[in-house]
Amino acid sequence: MLPIILFILKLLGILVLILLGLVLGVLLLILFVPVRYRIEGSYYERLKGKVRVTWLLHIISVTAAYEDEFSILIRLFGFRLFKPVEESREDAEEMLVHAMEVTDEDAEEFSGDILKDVEHSGKKRLTEEGKLPENTASGSERTNSEEKRKEPQKIEPQKSSRLNEEPGQGSGGKAQAAADRLSSIFAKLKYSFEGICDKLKTIKEKKEEIQAWISNENNRKTIRLLLRQLKKLIRHLLPKKGKGEVVFGFDDPYTTGQVLTAVSAVYPFCHKQLDIYPVFDRQVFTAEGHFKGRIRAGTLLLIAGRMLLDKNFRGLLRKWLR
Template sequence: MLHILFIILKILGILLLVILGLLFLCLMAVLFVPIRYRGNGSYHSIKDFCVHLHIHWLLHAVSLRIAYENGLRYTVKLFGFRIFGSESEEKDTESRSVREGTQAADSDELEFVNAQEKTEDDDLDTGELILRAEAASEKTDAAIEKAEETARLLEEAVKRRSAQREAEMSQAVKNADAFPDVKEAGVSEAEGKTHRAKNELKSNPSQEKRESFLHRIISWFKQKWSALRQSLSKLLTRINNLEHKRQSVLAFIENEENQKSFRLIKRQLMRVLRHIFPRKLSGQVTFGVEDPYLMGQILSVAAFLYPVYGKKIDLTPVMDANALDGELSFRGRVQIGVLALMALRIWMDKNVRTQVYKYRNRGGR
């Protein structure tokens, strides 16, 4: 019994080791098998340019093709089988030929249908046309009667509304005439005072105008002053916040540990750029602008970047003309393991980890 149990455990151990070995091989393939890319492009005018890019990994086990030439095309393949992407050129040509044939057949069919409809329209007798005209006239008569009834109802509603408004106005006039006897009617003394003040203002309209004008000026100045105070307080708060942020940023940059981390990140980023930059590059570019000052700036930048492209790209400047024409081809590779190693070197820096933790604790601010 124990012998059988040991055999089963041995088989399970071997299977586990095989699975772990396969996972390790997959991990090594992902890290150290390079992702290769190559491409080319040409530009002659806005309507005449094309770009082709091919990316593949592990002996074309996974491949991606992207092309832009009178439209974007892309295809993703796994072990040579198309997974997804845009329609291929062969399908486009087949569909174009089928479309042309169907268009010819559709044109013949449309001519036949139009001729048939014309004959059907001609076959309509005059009796049917008379019946249709009588039905249309009856519909128009009914619509006219409905419109007249609606207009009559609206006129009656307007008359009732005007009579009601006249009654309300007469009642308001009566109440205004009875207002001086408010004490006898039981109205409060405050309402009588306001009424007398209104009567005095009505007796002196110039004084009322002056007081209303002064009141408007004072309220306008109060509103402007309050708005100015609010805007000034907001501006001062913003200035204080900016000054605080400036001081904190300067302190962060001037810190010696942070400067070491900056130098480390800069070195690793330069290595990343050198790693992903195409190993083979060739082409020719003709360019030019009418502005001499702008042309001088472009040439100064091109001279600064000369160590990057070297003698691989032939640059031809053209003076006193707006021109851009060229062709370019490139080839390179990228290893995930190299990029992961560079990222690991940055993460192993203690100061970088400390700053990342502080950034997370501040909520990403």
Template sequence: MAVLHIVLMILKFIGILLLILLGIFLLTVLGVLFCPVRYSAQGYKDENKYGGKAKVSWLCHLVSFSVWYDSSQGEAGYGVRIFGIPLLKVLEELSKRKEKKKKKAKAAKVQAAEREGREIPEQDKASEEKTSKESSEAKEALEEKGSRKEQRGEDFRQTEGKAQRLLGKVKAIFQIPGKIFEAFRKFQLTAKGICDKIRKIKNFLESEKFKRGMCLILQEGKKMLAHVKSRKIEGRIKFGTEDPCLTGEILGAAGIFYPLYGENFSIEPCFDQTVLEGTISLKGRMYGIVLLISAVKILRSRDIRYIIRHFN
């Protein structure tokens, strides 16, 4: 009975652990799908300097990633924070501690080796020098004999190589007509294959399945872009060129995108000087469930699967 009780306790502990892990996994999935990923960016530009910062956060800034650059200081950087703790600094401190431990262990080994080390007696040194001298003389004699044999073999190989090169040139001359005919035949086959591929690609692009699949991709892509685009844009920009006509054309092109940046963003043209300066800040968010629904719609479509099979 005692053994059975212990086994049941172990199984109970394993079951509780598995339930905890399953709960953590489900919470993570729900967080990714229903907790928004927020992003923000700021930038500036004036006569002498420019810079900016971008940040992506999740779970109410419990997890965040940021990058920045400042031309006045000439430096760029990035950082990762989890629960407000700078992860990169923690990893750097841990690596420094490991290096210190390695250095201490290496110094201890060196000190132990110095304490236990002994010098080689003079008699042993003389015998070692004598043995190494005799072995070097024997090696020199063997190398001299080998070099003579190699010289004779090299002369024979050179003569044989000249004869083979001459024979190869004669064969190449007789093979020229056959090579020309083979190249012409391959060109015909290649041209025919290219024409067949062009015909197949044209039929594929004109098929109804391809058109429906591309319409679905464009439709869902617009939805995802509308969902991901920034909800708030603020700032101002002052620009100008020496050509008033070009400045007016740029201002007209910027007016096309007015629905994107709205009234909180001002554009000031200068028609009498070349200038570019201003500030901008934007914020937005995205939900994983929205992107997942669009992705599932695209992947479940038979037309999309037909396009994927064609390219594979």
């Protein structure tokens, strides 16, 4: 008896270890196998684009394309999961046509049954013709009484209240109304001035709070840590391979220069894959490129975990969430 129990426990232990191994393997696949993406697109007075995302040797793939209309394709182990709307409509129409096809024999039998039912119902109606109630007179009397009730009633015009006013009250009422208006305008101006003063006080207090927060050494360390982690995140998300070209310009050279200044803040992160050419003498915009990259869940978790390990950042996060 004891060897049998030990053998069963051994099998259960092996099964538990196998399940734990499978769960651990799936977690490792999710964390360390990257999600790869490929982006292709162009714009020459007409937008065209295609994005493809794959994972684990193309076991899962999602392709989205846009050219005059948007389309998406999802495959699992090479099999399409969802059909486009047009194909599903065509399949539904074929099924309806196939279901509505009736053979000649079935149609003849159906028409014969209908004729028999019509003859049987006609005989029944002929036997029951004299049994209909005659209540037309009462119906006419009801309609006459309803018409009488719906006659329009005369409405006497109301006399205006202005006729009842005394002749000596007109000038005094106008003076009182003008005084009331002036007092209301003065009250509004006073209220708006007090509101502006309160806003200036709150802005000054917030400015002092921000300066005190920035001057704190722990907060400075947290800001530097956050900037480093954001830089790592951007580098990880940006494509590793590819080449693109953007040509833009406006009628006003000043606007072109302003846009170029804004783009220069992001350009150091993508200068190897993207070429930007400003045009200052005409309005133009063209773009073309193809890029490849990958996103690994483990790297994202490491960046988030590094920030959460900082005690000061956790305290600030709690305050922001409140």
